[in-house]
Amino acid sequence: MMTAYIKPLPVAKPWSKKFWEAARQHKLIMQKCSDCGKLIFYPRKVCPECWSSNVGWIDVSGKGKVLMMTTTIAGVEQAFAPDLPYVLAVVELEEGVHMMTNIVDCKPEDVKIGMAVEVVFRDCTDEISLPVFRPIQGRGSER
C-alpha cells in the first residue's frame, strides 16, 4: 500500500501540464519549437529562443549522465528528513538538456560524476510521478 506522500509536489504551470501527464504514464517528453527547432526544458509558454507559440512535444531518450551531484546528509526541511541521505543531482540528457533530479536505486557513495543513468518514475500521488534517475547496469562512468 502506498503511504501518504508528505514531500512538496511540483506546482505545475498551464504549459507544463502535458509534461506531468506524460510523466504519470512514465514517459519523459520535452517541448520542441516547431519554428526554430530548439529543444526546451523546462517548459515555457512560448519558445524562449524565438518567442514562437508554435511549440510541440517530443519523446526523449530518458538516458544521460550525471553532470553534478551531492549526497544530502543534513540541513533539510522535515518533509525530506526521512529520506536522508539522498542524492541530489543534475543530469545531462543525451539530447543536451539539464534536469534537477535524484539518483535512486543505488548507494549514494556509488554515484559518480559522469555515470550513465536512465529515467525512472517515482509515483507520488494519483496525478504526479517525478522523473528521477538510476544507474544503467553494465555501463560505467565516462572516467
Add this chain to the structure above:
Amino acid sequence: MSKGKIAIVGIGEVPTGWYPERDEWDIIYDSCMEAVRDAGINKNEIEGVLCSPAVGQARLDSELVFGKLPEELGLKGCKDIASVNAGGSTSANLLRVAEQWISSGTAKIVLLMHATKYSSIDPNDLIKTFATAGMSMEWEYPFGTTYNGMIAMSTQRFMYENNITAEEMASIPVAFRKWAELDPNAMFRKPLTVEKTLSTRMISTPLHSMECNMLADGGAAIIVTSPEIARKICKTPVYKLGEGSRYCQATITQRTSSMMDRMYREAAAAAFKQAGLSIKDMSILELYCAYSLLMPILLVTLGVCKNGKDAVRFIAEGNTWPGGQLPCSTIGDALSRGHTGSGVGFAYLVETVRQLMGKAGDRQVKDCKYVMMNCAGGSGMNMIFEIFGRNS
C-alpha cells in the same frame, strides 16, 4: 576628467552574529546614526533614503517599504525613500539608484542601509525560507534542493574538473577566518585549521558544516553624495570608479561553467575599462563568495591565477591572508562573518570604504588605493564587479 560620479563619505555597522535581544530597529538606529556621525553631517541634510530588502522578514521589509525609517529617525530634510531589491547584489543597485538621485538633483545626500534579524525566526521556518527562496517550485524544490546542496553540487563538479582534494578546498574557509580573527564585527573569530574544518559534520557532500554559512543578524549604513560635496565635507571620500555586470540565468540547470566563465570575464572587463584600471592596480579584492567555491573561480576569472588548481594553491599558500601579496575578502566572507540575507554584499561595500578611508584597524591594508568588489544575487543569477578608489 574625473570618473567618479558619486562618493561615499560615512559608514556605520553593527556586529554580525546571533543577537536575539537586539531589536531590528536597534540595528537600524545604531548603524544609521554611526554613518551620519562618521560623515560629519547633520541628520536633516539627508535628502534620500534607500533600503535593502529584509529577506525572509516580512514585517521589517514592509515597514521599510512603507517608509518608516525617515519618520522613526526624524530625518526632517528627507525628500524620498525607496527599497531596492536585487538579492545579494542589492548593494551595487542601491548605489546605482543613489547615483541617479544625486546626478538628477533629487537628493544631494543619500543614506543607504541594510538590516537583518534572523535570530528570532524559528530555525525550521528559516530552512524552509531558504529552501524555497527563488527555487523553482516545479523543477527543483520537489527533489529536495537546498542552497547548501546547490553549492555542494557545483563544488563537487569544480573539484572533479580541476582535480582538487577536500584538504585543498578546506584551505579556503581558513583563509577567510584569518581576516575574521581580526574583525570585531565577525560572527566566528576563533582560529581555524584545515583539519578542524574537515572534522566538522558533513552537510551535503563535499561540504562540511564549516564550509556552509550560518545565517546571522546584522546591519550597516553608508552616506553617499556627489564628489563636489564630498571633497568639501570629507577628508577621505571614496569614489566609485567603474562597474560591470552580466546576467547569468536564475536556475542552476540553465547554466554551464563555460557560460559563467565568459559572463564573469565580460563583467570584470567592463568594470576595469570604465575605471581605466587593471587587476595590477588593485590593493584588495573584496570577493563576495558566500561559500568557498567562488573564491578560486573569481581568482581565475580576474586573471590572478591560471586555473582552479593554481587558485586553490594560491589561497592555501596564504597569498590572500592578512600580510599576503593580494589581500582578499577582508571581512572573512559569509563563512566567518555570518550570512545576513541581502547584507553580505553591503558588508563588503562598507569594508571596501573602510579600507580606502584607512579605518580598518588591525585589518588595514597598507597604502590601499583601489579596491575591486563583486556581488551576486540569487543562487548566482548575476555578477557585478565594482571598483572604488581614493582618487576620483
